[in-house]
Amino acid sequence: DQQVKQNSPSLSVQEGRISILNCDYTNSMFDYFLWYKKYPAEGPTFLISISSIKDKNEDGRFTVFLNKSAKHLSLHIVPSQPGDSAVYFCAASEVQGAQKLVFGQGTRLTINP
Amino acid sequence: DAGITQSPRHKVTETGTPVTLRCHQTENHRYMYWYRQDPGHGLRLIHYSYGVKDTDKGEVSDGYSVSRSKTEDFLLTLESATSSQTSVYFCAISESGGLGTEAFFGQGTRLTVV
Numbered sequence: 190d191q192q193v194k195q196n197s198p199s200l201s202v203q204e205g206r207i208s209i210l211n212c213d214y215t216n217s218m219f220d221y222f223l224w225y226k227k228y229p230a231e232g233p234t235f236l237i238s239i240s241s242i243k244d245k246n247e248d249g250r251f252t253v254f255l256n257k258s259a260k261h262l263s264l265h266i267v268p269s270q271p272g273d274s275a276v277y278f279c280a281a282s283e284v285q286g287a288q289k290l291v292f293g294q295g296t297r298l299t300i301n302p
Numbered sequence: 303d304a305g306i307t308q309s310p311r312h313k314v315t316e317t318g319t320p321v322t323l324r325c326h327q328t329e330n331h332r333y334m335y336w337y338r339q340d341p342g343h344g345l346r347l348i349h350y351s352y353g354v355k356d357t358d359k360g361e362v363s364d365g366y367s368v369s370r371s372k373t374e375d376f377l378l379t380l381e382s383a384t385s386s387q388t389s390v391y392f393c394a395i396s397e398s399g400g401l402g403t404e405a406f407f408g409q410g411t412r413l414t415v416v
């Protein structure tokens with residue numbers, strides 16, 4: 190049973206507009222959430238994270254929102270740039286010793302010029 | 303970039319043969335992980351290590367074993383490779399498991415079992 194779900198396999202956005210990627214989770218024990226970005230033939234790279242005690246975290250063009258009651262988080266990218274085209278993975282973990290991440294299936298974001 | 307090297311980067315092997323993938327880090331991080339990536343599943347944790355000779359199972363550990371005899375090396379062994387183990391394997395490291403730390407990933411090993 191998938192504990193972290195990204196229901197949109199792909200998303201296409203025009204350059205300069207906002208990209209919104211969504212993620213849902215079912216395990217109420219998760220207390221740390223992360224977004225990773227992945228280019229082809231490379232490993233995932235960390236983008237931004239948020240702990241369960243917050244509802245928003247911002248880093249430059251990237252903002253992550255967490256709605257604990259809905260078990261939903263989203264990543265906003267504004268403005269979107271061509272270099273943002275990649276697969277984005279949502280991940281979650283319980284903060285206990287090792288950071289055992291549970292990943293969503295990924296969303297392929299394409300930024301069109 | 304975090305100092306993580308996976309070897310080999312690509313491998314084709316036959317069903318039933320043993321295969322060992324290597325992950326080497328130069329960051330002296332305590333935790334090391336092996337994940338596999340498959341379409342429709344994202345990345346799934348196979349095994350992880352929390353110190354030399356200290357390892358534990360992840361979500362999809364059947365058919366895999368690991369060893370960590372030195373801080374810098376974490377080996378993943380497929381005891382008898384099957385076609386269902388065709389995948390891209392990623393090693394990751396993290397300094398700790400606490401808030402504010404993140405896992406860094408290697409570039410991956412593409413394994414094909416024929």
